Amino acid sequence: MIRGRDSKRAKIHKLLEDHIPSNLSSYIPHGWWYIGDVLIISIPKQLLDFKHIIGEVFLHVEQGKARSVFGKVGPTKDIIRTPEFTYLAGDTNSETLHKELGCQFKIDAAKLTFSPGNHGERKRLIDIVQKNEFIIDMFSCVGNLSLPLAVNNEPKKIIATEINPLAYRYLEENIKLNKVEDRIFAIFGDNRTVLSEYQGQADRVLFGYFNGDDQQKRLAIRLCKKGGIVHFHEIVPAKEEETDKLIKKLVVIIEQETKSDMDIAFKRVKKFSPGMDHIVFDVKIN
Ligand SMILES: C[S@@+](CC[C@H](N)C(=O)[O-])C[C@H]1O[C@@H](n2cnc3c(N)ncnc32)[C@H](O)[C@@H]1O
Structure with missing residues (x-):
C-alpha cells in the first residue's frame, strides 16, 4: 500500500497523463516543498509549455495546504540571491508566513531565498x-x-x-x-x-x-x-x-x-x- 507523498505522486502522475505527452512524462516533478503556504516545484525546461496545468494539478492534490504554486525554472542569481521562480497556479501573491522552530518568517517566497x-x-x-x-x-x-x-x-x-x-x-x-x-x-x-x-x-x-x-x-x-x-x-x-x-x-x-x-x-x-x-x-x- 502506498501512503503520504507516494500516493500523492501517483495521483499527480495520473492526473497529468492526460495533458503531457508520454515521451515527456518522465520529467514530471517528483518532489515539492513549501515556504508557508506557497508550494514550489522545480520545472524542467522540457515541461515549460505545461507549467500551468502542472501547477493546477499540484494545487488540487495539495488543496487545503497550498494557496499558491510557483515553479523554480533556473538557478538562484546575483549578489542578492534572487530565485528564478515563475507563477504556476492559485493566488498570484507570493508573500506568505512561514512558521518554523517557534518563529514566524514573513517572506516573499518567489523573490527571496x-x-x-x-x-x-x-x-x-x-x-x-x-x-x-x-x-x-x-x-x-x-x-x-x-x-x-x-x-x-x-x-x-x-x-x-x-x-x-x-x-x-x-x-x-x-x-x-x-x-x-x-x-x-x-x-x-x-x-x-x-x-x-x-x-x-x-x-x-x-x-x-x-x-x-x-x-x-x-x-x-x-x-x-x-x-x-x-x-x-x-x-x-x-x-x-x-x-x-x-x-x-x-x-x-x-x-x-x-x-x-x-x-x-x-x-x-x-x-x-x-x-x-x-x-x-x-x-x-x-
Ligand atoms: C542566500 S541568502 C542566505 C540567507 C541565510 N544566511 C541562509 O543561510 O539561509 C544570502 C543573503 O545575503 C545577502 N547579501 C549578499 N551580499 C551581501 C553583502 N555584501 N552584505 C550584506 N548582505 C549580503 C543577500 O541579499 C541574501 O539575502
Missing part, C-alpha cells in the same frame, strides 16, 4: 549557541539563520546585515513580528562596510552565503574575539579531497588574518545538486 533543506542547520545552531553570546549574521536575508536564535536562545545581542532592500524590509518586520527587538538589530547595507565597529567582539559569526569573497571571509575572522566561531557555508563537490582542499584554503586565510591557532570541523547540511554538497565549516579561532 529560504531553503527548507537548511532546517537542520537552523536547528543545530539553536542547540549549540550559548547564553549571552554576541552573534553577527553577515548575510541575513529575512532572518533565516539568526531569527530562530533570537527567539529560542538568550543571546546578548545579534547584529544582522542585509544588502537587499526587500529582504531587509522583511527582516525588520520579522524582528517586530517575533517581538525580539531587544536582542536583534538589523543593519541595511554591504557587510564589508557596515561592520567595522564590531571587530574582535563576536562570539559567533554566521556566514550563510556561498558566494562570499576572501575579503568577506577575512572580515568574518576579524569580527571574532578569541575563542569565537565562524560558520562558513560552501558548495563543495561531494568528494573528501575537495572538502580537504577547501579546509586548506580556509587555513591559509585564517593564518594570514590572525596569528592564532584554530579548530575546524565540518558538517554536510544537504545535497545541493547532483555531485555537489552544501557543507558548513565551523572554524574556532583559539
Whole structure:
C-alpha cells in the first residue's frame, strides 16, 4: 500500500497523463516543498509549455495546504540571491508566513531565498549557541539563520546585515513580528562596510552565503574575539579531497588574518545538486 507523498505522486502522475505527452512524462516533478503556504516545484525546461496545468494539478492534490504554486525554472542569481521562480497556479501573491522552530518568517517566497533543506542547520545552531553570546549574521536575508536564535536562545545581542532592500524590509518586520527587538538589530547595507565597529567582539559569526569573497571571509575572522566561531557555508563537490582542499584554503586565510591557532570541523547540511554538497565549516579561532 502506498501512503503520504507516494500516493500523492501517483495521483499527480495520473492526473497529468492526460495533458503531457508520454515521451515527456518522465520529467514530471517528483518532489515539492513549501515556504508557508506557497508550494514550489522545480520545472524542467522540457515541461515549460505545461507549467500551468502542472501547477493546477499540484494545487488540487495539495488543496487545503497550498494557496499558491510557483515553479523554480533556473538557478538562484546575483549578489542578492534572487530565485528564478515563475507563477504556476492559485493566488498570484507570493508573500506568505512561514512558521518554523517557534518563529514566524514573513517572506516573499518567489523573490527571496529560504531553503527548507537548511532546517537542520537552523536547528543545530539553536542547540549549540550559548547564553549571552554576541552573534553577527553577515548575510541575513529575512532572518533565516539568526531569527530562530533570537527567539529560542538568550543571546546578548545579534547584529544582522542585509544588502537587499526587500529582504531587509522583511527582516525588520520579522524582528517586530517575533517581538525580539531587544536582542536583534538589523543593519541595511554591504557587510564589508557596515561592520567595522564590531571587530574582535563576536562570539559567533554566521556566514550563510556561498558566494562570499576572501575579503568577506577575512572580515568574518576579524569580527571574532578569541575563542569565537565562524560558520562558513560552501558548495563543495561531494568528494573528501575537495572538502580537504577547501579546509586548506580556509587555513591559509585564517593564518594570514590572525596569528592564532584554530579548530575546524565540518558538517554536510544537504545535497545541493547532483555531485555537489552544501557543507558548513565551523572554524574556532583559539
Ligand atoms: C542566500 S541568502 C542566505 C540567507 C541565510 N544566511 C541562509 O543561510 O539561509 C544570502 C543573503 O545575503 C545577502 N547579501 C549578499 N551580499 C551581501 C553583502 N555584501 N552584505 C550584506 N548582505 C549580503 C543577500 O541579499 C541574501 O539575502
